[in-house]
Amino acid sequence: MSNKSHFNSAHMTMNQLKKKGIVHSSAVAGINVPYTVHGIFIRDAVDFLKALPDSSVQLILIDPPYNLDLDIWDSFHNYIDWAKGWLDEIYRVLSDSGNCVIFGGFQYQDLKKGDLLEILHYTRHKTPLRFVNLVIWYYKNGMSAHRFFANRHEEAVWLSKTNKYYFDLDSVRVPFDDATKELYKKDKRLNPESVNKGKNPTNVWEIGRLNGNSKERVGHPTQKPVELIRRFVRALSFEGSIVLDFFAGSGTTGRVCIEERRHSLLVDSDSKLCDYLGKHIRQIESSNLSLPKYRLIKDAQIDTVLKEITLVNRQSS
Ligand SMILES: C[S@@+](CC[C@H](N)C(=O)[O-])C[C@H]1O[C@@H](n2cnc3c(N)ncnc32)[C@H](O)[C@@H]1O
Incomplete structure (x- = not known):
């Protein structure tokens, strides 16, 4: 079945959601x-998650442990028994226009259970979440192999609460190069406005993995690249909305949210999250980019943080 929402611009989507009363009045795009x-x-x-109110979050973006023994937090006797504890809460805490992205990968030739296939199977059969897209994160740098094809991708599933999910394709379009743009502008069948907007990035994203000596590294063993997280945050949430990462690691999601005003x-x-996030923020400060105003609140009650967000959104222009 074709998914017509993929062709809508952010405003069309938000207007539809508002008309149907799905989007809260504070949740206006931009x-x-x-x-x-x-x-x-x-x-x-x-x-x-159990303490988080219903329908309170626009985007859940998580990169969970996968039973790969990468660290002490990465070993489980029965993986899906553990994972269902959080998978069962996602639908409830998402807003009606909400989205959820779960990073993962597949375990090959291994009897130990715990991968994205099992998570997808569980969400499909045991939760009302809808499966919107599978995104392939493709990278050129990786390990070599001799007995199978060397792996060069990881995956992320995009799930939604309803079929009225928020999607801002325009915010993540990829510009055409100048030569292609000129060529397309001469083609009478193509709308020049669409050509200027750029193309759909598709569901295969080429973004380099972080090497050990990458400037972006803040010390977490499984840190994700900022650009990978940014594309999801831009497309599946809007300024002033709430993004939740309950396996935050180094806080890459938080860093992107500060930059993108979510x-x-x-x-x-692990309490090291605070130090890692501090390093992320110093990276933005030392770049030439201006840092939007933000406030960090540590160790507070969930309600206190949510109340502050409501107050800030009321002051929006
Ligand atoms: C794969 S890492 C996330 C890395 C992150 N995407 C980044 O870019 O830095 C998973 C994180 O989940 C955390 N974690 C594992 N079990 C957890 C639990 N039960 N509750 C909260 N966090 C947990 C670990 O401490 C680890 O930092």
Whole structure:
């Protein structure tokens, strides 16, 4: 079945959602908030989710442990038994226009369970979440192999709560190069406005992996590239909305939310999250980019953070 929402611009989508009363009045695309709020919670993901009110989040973006023994947090006796604790809460906490992105990969030739296939199977059969897209994150740098084709991709599933999910394709279009643009502008069948907007990035994204000596590294062993997270944040949430990452790791999602003017709720069982996030912020400050105003709130009650977000959004222009 074709998915018509993919062809809508952000405004068309938001207007439709508003007309149907699905989007809260504060959640207007591009609201200009005076600053963004970022709650940092050093807690277990499931405990946090259970305390979060219904329909409170626009985007959940997570990169969970996968039973790969990468660290002490990455070993499980029964993976899906553990994962269902948080998978069962996602639908409830998402707003009606909400989206959820789960990073992962497949375990090959391994009897140990715990991969994106199992997560997808669970969400499809045991939750009302809708499967919108599978994004392939393709990179050129990786390990060599001799007994199989060398792996050069990871995956992320995009799930939504309803079929009225928010999607801002225009915010992530890829510009055509000048020669192609000129060529397309001469083609009478093509709308010049669409040519100027650029092309759909498709569901295969080429973004380099972080090498050990990458400037972006802040010390977390499984840190994701900023540009990968940015594309999801831009397309699936809007300024002034709330993004939740309950396996926040180094806080890459929080960093992107500060830059892109979204509020964020960052949860990790490891208190090193605070130091890592500090390093992310110093990276933005030392670049020439101007940093939008933000406020970090650590170790507060969830309600306190949500109230502050509501107050800030009321002051929006
Ligand atoms: C794969 S890493 C996320 C990395 C992150 N995407 C980044 O770019 O930095 C997974 C994180 O989940 C955290 N974690 C594992 N089990 C958890 C739990 N039960 N509750 C909260 N956090 C947990 C780990 O401490 C780890 O930092």
